[in-house]
Amino acid sequence: MSKLVRFGVSLEEDLLVKFDKHIKKNKYTNRSEALRDMIREELVKKEWTENKEVTGAITLVYDHHTRELVTKVLDVQHDYHTCILSTQHIHLDHRNCFEIIVTKGRSKEIEELYQKLKAIKNVKHAGFMMATKGKDLP
Numbered sequence: 424m425s426k427l428v429r430f431g432v433s434l435e436e437d438l439l440v441k442f443d444k445h446i447k448k449n450k451y452t453n454r455s456e457a458l459r460d461m462i463r464e465e466l467v468k469k470e471w472t473e474n475k476e477v478t479g480a481i482t483l484v485y486d487h488h489t490r491e492l493v494t495k496v497l498d499v500q501h502d503y504h505t506c507i508l509s510t511q512h513i514h515l516d517h518r519n520c521f522e523i524i525v526t527k528g529r530s531k532e533i534e535e536l537y538q539k540l541k542a543i544k545n546v547k548h549a550g551f552m553m554a555t556k557g558k559d560l561p
């Protein structure tokens with residue numbers, strides 16, 4: 424762990440009041456921890472906009488009885504097999520499936536995979552979570 428450095432921040436009182444309400448609502452114990460998280464969040468976003476190697480998760484909800492839907496979902500995943508680490512398939516009920524696709528690769532490729540899966544006709548819901556490999560994030 425690198426050494427702690429203190430720095431002063433000047434900002435408008437109204438903004439600080441809003442920030443304090445925000446951190447209280449989000450259960451932070453102090454401003455420093457909230458600020459650290461916000462900075463990390465921005466750095467992860469930067470990794471994604473700069474097409475770095477990142478990790479992420481895609482979720483899908485679909486009815487596996489819908490004709491050819493499973494085949495289409497699998498075809499797209501095979502096209503992107505180099506950036507899929509694992510896929511977990513959960514049978515929610517007799518018809519509905521929930522799938523979690525864990526990815527690692529260039530951000531543009533993962534976003535493309537997500538867009539293609541989301542665009543498949545009759546996919547009920549597609550979710551997306553940006554994450555990081557963590558290696559370049561203190």
Ligand code: NI
Pocket residue numbers: 487512513514515519520521
């Ligand atoms: Ni299923």
